[in-house]
Amino acid sequence: MAFNIIVCAKQVPDTNVIKINPKTGTLIRDGVPSILNHDDNNALEEALKIKDKYDDVHITVISMGPPQASDLLFECIAKGADEGILVSDRAVGGSDTWATSNTLEAAVRKWEKENGPYDIIFTGRQAIDGDTAQVGPQLAEKLNLPQVSYVEEFHMAEDRKTITVKRQLEDGYELIELQTPCLLTTIKELNTPRYMSVNGIFGAKDIKVWNAKDIEVDLTKVGLEASPTNVFRSFTPAPKAPGMKVEGDTENEQAKNLLINLKGKHII
Amino acid sequence: MAIEILKEKCTGCGLCFKSCPYDAFEFEPYDGNKLGRVAKVNAKCSFCNQCLTACRFGAIKEVQTASGDDRFKDYKHIWVYAEQRHGKIQNVALELIGEGRKLAKDISEDTQVCAILVGDKIDHLAQECFEYGAEKVYMIQDPLLEQYTTDGYTKVIYDAIQEYKPEIVLYGATHIGRDLAPRIAARCNTGLTADCTHLDVKVSKYIEFAKANTTLDTSTLDPNDPSTGIKQTRPAFGGNLMATIICPNTRPQMSTVRPGVMQKLERVPGATGEIVNVKPAITKDDIHVTVKDVVKSAKELVSLTDAKIICSGGRGLGGPEGFELIKQFADKVGGVVGSSRAAVDAGWIDHSHQVGQTGTTVKPEIYFACGISGAIQHQAGMSGSKIIVAINKDPDCPMMEIADYGIVGDLYKVIPEIIKEWDNAEELYDASTR
Numbered sequence: 042m043a044f045n046i047i048v049c050a051k052q053v054p055d056t057n058v059i060k061i062n063p064k065t066g067t068l069i070r071d072g073v074p075s076i077l078n079h080d081d082n083n084a085l086e087e088a089l090k091i092k093d094k095y096d097d098v099h100i101t102v103i104s105m106g107p108p109q110a111s112d113l114l115f116e117c118i119a120k121g122a123d124e125g126i127l128v129s130d131r132a133v134g135g136s137d138t139w140a141t142s143n144t145l146e147a148a149v150r151k152w153e154k155e156n157g158p159y160d161i162i163f164t165g166r167q168a169i170d171g172d173t174a175q176v177g178p179q180l181a182e183k184l185n186l187p188q189v190s191y192v193e194e195f196h197m198a199e200d201r202k203t204i205t206v207k208r209q210l211e212d213g214y215e216l217i218e219l220q221t222p223c224l225l226t227t228i229k230e231l232n233t234p235r236y237m238s239v240n241g242i243f244g245a246k247d248i249k250v251w252n253a254k255d256i257e258v259d260l261t262k263v264g265l266e267a268s269p270t271n272v273f274r275s276f277t278p279a280p281k282a283p284g285m286k287v288e289g290d291t292e293n294e295q296a297k298n299l300l301i302n303l304k305g306k307h308i309i
Numbered sequence: 310m311a312i313e314i315l316k317e318k319c320t321g322c323g324l325c326f327k328s329c330p331y332d333a334f335e336f337e338p339y340d341g342n343k344l345g346r347v348a349k350v351n352a353k354c355s356f357c358n359q360c361l362t363a364c365r366f367g368a369i370k371e372v373q374t375a376s377g378d379d380r381f382k383d384y385k386h387i388w389v390y391a392e393q394r395h396g397k398i399q400n401v402a403l404e405l406i407g408e409g410r411k412l413a414k415d416i417s418e419d420t421q422v423c424a425i426l427v428g429d430k431i432d433h434l435a436q437e438c439f440e441y442g443a444e445k446v447y448m449i450q451d452p453l454l455e456q457y458t459t460d461g462y463t464k465v466i467y468d469a470i471q472e473y474k475p476e477i478v479l480y481g482a483t484h485i486g487r488d489l490a491p492r493i494a495a496r497c498n499t500g501l502t503a504d505c506t507h508l509d510v511k512v513s514k515y516i517e518f519a520k521a522n523t524t525l526d527t528s529t530l531d532p533n534d535p536s537t538g539i540k541q542t543r544p545a546f547g548g549n550l551m552a553t554i555i556c557p558n559t560r561p562q563m564s565t566v567r568p569g570v571m572q573k574l575e576r577v578p579g580a581t582g583e584i585v586n587v588k589p590a591i592t593k594d595d596i597h598v599t600v601k602d603v604v605k606s607a608k609e610l611v612s613l614t615d616a617k618i619i620c621s622g623g624r625g626l627g628g629p630e631g632f633e634l635i636k637q638f639a640d641k642v643g644g645v646v647g648s649s650r651a652a653v654d655a656g657w658i659d660h661s662h663q664v665g666q667t668g669t670t671v672k673p674e675i676y677f678a679c680g681i682s683g684a685i686q687h688q689a690g691m692s693g694s695k696i697i698v699a700i701n702k703d704p705d706c707p708m709m710e711i712a713d714y715g716i717v718g719d720l721y722k723v724i725p726e727i728i729k730e731w732d733n734a735e736e737l738y739d740a741s742t743r
Contacts (some may be wrong), residue, residue: 056546074357134352157726170546173503175491182495186596187597188459190488210484216602264728267507269500269559271541275330275357275552276525295716296726297737304738308675
């Protein structure tokens with residue numbers, strides 16, 4: 042029987058290049074590229090490493106997003122995933138993490154109904170646009186799976202049932218053992234993602250698009266209306282009052298002037 | 310909540326389009342004005358309300374859903390998950406007890422802040438919670454709870470929530486808090502807001518906060534609004550935008566809060582309160598993972614959150630050797646070494662030094678940013694510093710804009726001079742005022 046891995050991935054705006062229009066206080070989104078979320082790239086890579094080792098591994102990438110998010114599935118397949126599924130429907134738009142996990146749960150259940158049991162679900166720890174790190178654990182809860190988040194090292198025994206992982210802590214790590222099926226959320230310390238291969242780029246792409254009806258999700262549990270959290274207000278942080286440039290003809294003068302200022306204001 | 314367009318007032322000018330961060334406006338044809346069109350809100354709207362003040366014609370209205378009903382009358386008190394590791398309470402939990410106490414008293418005099426302690430043989434920790442402001446401690450102990458496991462802790466805390474019905478639950482946004490909170494929130498089918506940097510319950514206090522710290526137009530908020538639902542402010546879009554999140558229709562309301570953001574209360578030795586011993590219903594079969602080992606890394610402990618002075622280096626150092634200078638600098642001024650993400654990604658320094666959105670949030674007395682351009686993600690982690698000193702070759706980098714003092718120059722020349730003159734500061738100042 043094949044060893045089935047599901048990877049959950051998200052297309053995100055590259056927040057490193059997002060800028061704020063200082064006059065209007067709104068986001069400048071023109072020309073901001075959409076990318077495969079970093080932690081999700083590590084999730085895919087770990088699945089691919091398992092596939093490198095065993096011949097019967099099948100990797101499915103599931104993403105929820107607008108139609109253009111299928112670009113991300115092309116990228117994942119070009120790196121070596123077997124199929125991509127985009128869950129796309131206006132009914133699931135505006136979902137918070139709870140509603141998103143309900144949508145992904147329904148998609149995973151549909152996949153399971155059609156293809157049989159899965160062994161591991163990998164998700165990135167968090168997405169760079171929201172930084173919540175909530176969807177992975179919430180999906181695990183909905184699917185009633187054991188979870189380990191912040192996985193920085195992964196090892197699977199030859200029986201392909203027992204998994205040992207290192208879970209990153211602020212000041213070290215935990216060594217955790219668990220059995221498949223399970224859900225693991227990954228961080229960048231886990232691996233170095235590969236690039237797309239030429240064969241992958243030009244090869245056949247098995248991409249499906251599922252809507253809310255396809256995944257038979259309860260419409261009272263998805264989308265903006267169903268989400269328990271709402272945005273009350275949003276705003277740009279207040280700009281700070283301008284500081285002063287520390288003058289000086291030489292570095293020594295600059296240093297002295299800085300210290301005089303810090304001392305004068307009782308900062309040091 | 311919803312945004313409503315009053316068609317008879319809308320001129321079809323499109324000002325609201327520019328104010329919307331979510332691309333949620335479209336035009337629809339309309340005969341009643343010159344341009345023959347009016348704005349329409351589409352499904353992308355997140356009710357951020359940026360458009361309310363953008364419209365000059367009063368054509369955009371916020372439609373409030375009914376509140377003040379008694380759906381939640383059974384839910385009372387604020388809980389803080391008092392995270393402990395190896396019998397030691399995490400600092401962030403004590404900070405949250407302090408914050409929780411303030412919020413509790415804003416809700417009502419008889420609202421309490423309660424600590425929830427989970428583990429084994431941790432009776433002694435209740436006292437510490439009381440001394441930092443907790444009024445009640447729920448103690449959940451079992452040998453199976455000695456180690457943190459997602460399964461075990463989720464089950465016993467969920468059961469306690471079902472029984473005692475808190476109104477708000479706060480967790481530290483640690484690696485454990487961020488693992489546990491979403492799982493509990495999902496089981497409760499309630500909302501959870503991650504990595505909050507500011508919390509309010511009273512609208513009047515939220516208005517005060519917004520006026521002092523943000524560009525938000527508060528004219529659409531009513532300071533006499535009696536509602537006390539939690540208003541959770543957090544960075545969004547990598548810190549480019551701040552969002553305040555509410556959880557209007559489910560209880561408890563839950564947030565994780567970054568360490569180092571809230572203030573601990575002054576410790577009151579000998580303070581006491583009520584201890585409620587909760588008997589957990591937990592068996593071996595409830596726990597599906599085995600913690601084989603917990604390893605503290607040998608790497609030096611970087612206590613950025615408590616540091617009074619931080620000397621931080623970035624891409625401008627040019628290489629790992631630059632951190633030797635930063636270290637000398639930090640040693641001289643009694644500070645701690647920090648870094649930008651770029652320097653960590655380049656492999657110049659361990660990620661435990663990283664300050665910023667994905668690193669540590671800091672608020673020292675002085676933050677020296679050396680060769681750090683000041684990406685918004687970095688600012689998100691250090692803009693709370695009292696004084697920011699930027700040392701950079703580039704006079705136009707973002708860090709210079711937020712710095713209180715900017716030195717334009719070569720950091721390899723400037724920093725040695727600061728080190729050299731540091732001990733002379735008093736004399737230099739006296740000489741300059743004479």
